[in-house]
Amino acid sequence: MMRAGEAAQRRIPDMRITDMRVQVVRLPVRAVHSHGIGDMGGSTASVILRLDTDAGITGWGEAAPWVVFTGSAEANAAALDVYLRPLLLGADPFRIEALLARAERAVVHCTEAKAAMEMALFDIVGKALGAPVCTLLGGCFRDEIPLSFSVADPDFSSDLDLVAELCRQGVRLFKVKTGFAGHPADLHRLTTLRAQLPDDAELRVDYNQGMEAHDAIRRLRDVETVRPTFIEQPVPRHQLAALAAITAALDTPIMADESVFSPAEALHVAANRIADLISVKIMKSGGMLRAREVAAIAGAAGLACYGGSMFETGIASTAGAHLIAATPNISLGCEFYQPSYYLTDDLLAAPFPVRDGKVQVPTGPGLGIEVDEDKLARYAV
Numbered sequence: 181m182m183r184a185g186e187a188a189q190r191r192i193p194d195m196r197i198t199d200m201r202v203q204v205v206r207l208p209v210r211a212v213h214s215h216g217i218g219d220m221g222g223s224t225a226s227v228i229l230r231l232d233t234d235a236g237i238t239g240w241g242e243a244a245p246w247v248v249f250t251g252s253a254e255a256n257a258a259a260l261d262v263y264l265r266p267l268l269l270g271a272d273p274f275r276i277e278a279l280l281a282r283a284e285r286a287v288v289h290c291t292e293a294k295a296a297m298e299m300a301l302f303d304i305v306g307k308a309l310g311a312p313v314c315t316l317l318g319g320c321f322r323d324e325i326p327l328s329f330s331v332a333d334p335d336f337s338s339d340l341d342l343v344a345e346l347c348r349q350g351v352r353l354f355k356v357k358t359g360f361a362g363h364p365a366d367l368h369r370l371t372t373l374r375a376q377l378p379d380d381a382e383l384r385v386d387y388n389q390g391m392e393a394h395d396a397i398r399r400l401r402d403v404e405t406v407r408p409t410f411i412e413q414p415v416p417r418h419q420l421a422a423l424a425a426i427t428a429a430l431d432t433p434i435m436a437d438e439s440v441f442s443p444a445e446a447l448h449v450a451a452n453r454i455a456d457l458i459s460v461k462i463m464k465s466g467g468m469l470r471a472r473e474v475a476a477i478a479g480a481a482g483l484a485c486y487g488g489s490m491f492e493t494g495i496a497s498t499a500g501a502h503l504i505a506a507t508p509n510i511s512l513g514c515e516f517y518q519p520s521y522y523l524t525d526d527l528l529a530a531p532f533p534v535r536d537g538k539v540q541v542p543t544g545p546g547l548g549i550e551v552d553e554d555k556l557a558r559y560a561v
């Protein structure tokens with residue numbers, strides 16, 4: 181039996197958000213990465229959110245948009261600074277669902293901004309309760325998550341060297357970005373890489389919408405000869421009938437990424453078997469709670485999920501790790517390679533935890549991270 185005094189101490193603290201700061205940062209990347217929808221190179225923009233409370237607890241969040249995929253840093257910074265600020269200041273950070281509902285009515289789209297907001301709220305709540313975010317989401321189903329690296333450098337020989345090094349470090353999941361240099365070039369890269377990879381490594385393929393639907397099935401049958409674990413988003417996101425035809429025709433599982441942002445889109449894809457798998461990203465769904473709805477809908481239909489990401493720093497990648505830790509059917513690993521292997525620097529005080537090719541789920545309260553504010557200032561734009 182708890183004494184009355186102890187029970188009172190364990191009540192949810194009365195806490196208010198007293199300040200918020202929104203900072204756009206630009207982090208240099210190590211190489212160009214090409215995709216079916218466009219190139220990433222030079223630097224990538226994120227919007228970093230800091231929420232402060234009258235309890236002295238600070239929460240951190242990140243919106244990591246990509247302008248050809250989800251949205252722009254400018255739009256998401258404005259969403260936070262102009263449209264979400266009034267509902268956050270003075271609010272009780274424990275009322276996460278209520279704040280998400282208000283955010284939905286305050287500004288349409290800008291799922292990355294809503295993800296940043298939710299992430300910072302969960303960070304505060306976890307710190308206040310002394311619990312990691314994955315515990316708040318139902319507890320850890322897994323303590324580490326196999327890491328996938330994306331092979332996307334147009335300088336393929338440079339990527340082959342990096343893949344060999346990552347194999348030595350224990351990475352066993354490799355996703356080749358295709359659909360930007362033509363079918364023969366895709367087949368050349370895939371067969372070369374398959375020959376180099378150890379037997380226990382998985383090869384995956386992601387077109388990022390880069391394939392024309394009319395000849396997709398015949399070309400993907402060529403791709404199947406390298407025994408990919410899955411083929412991701414071959415055709416443009418709204419060509420769902422073409423995606424369904426590919427899914428029905430091929431033995432290899434087909435993953436929807438750009439075709440599924442929201443739980444409603446997940447429901448349509450799952451109910452109509454438009455894909456076999458779904459890539460879940462907190463930047464697409466607008467946070468961890470909506471991402472879990474996507475995963476739950478997929479799970480009910482027998483679809484497995486993959487932990488996708490945008491070009492995220494260690495802040496958003498850590499939120500993604502908590503989500504995957506607590507969600508059994510996000511079972512295909514994660515692609516949180518950016519903080520360790522793609523950005524030239526990160527915003528975390530300690531390195532994003534990867535060991536033997538697996539992301540280690542943080543165990544500290546909240547997100548379990550410390551943000552390096554000197555770096556935040558250094559990369560501010």
Ligand SMILES: [Mg+2]
Pocket residue numbers: 386388412413437438459488
């Ligand atoms: Mg993808």
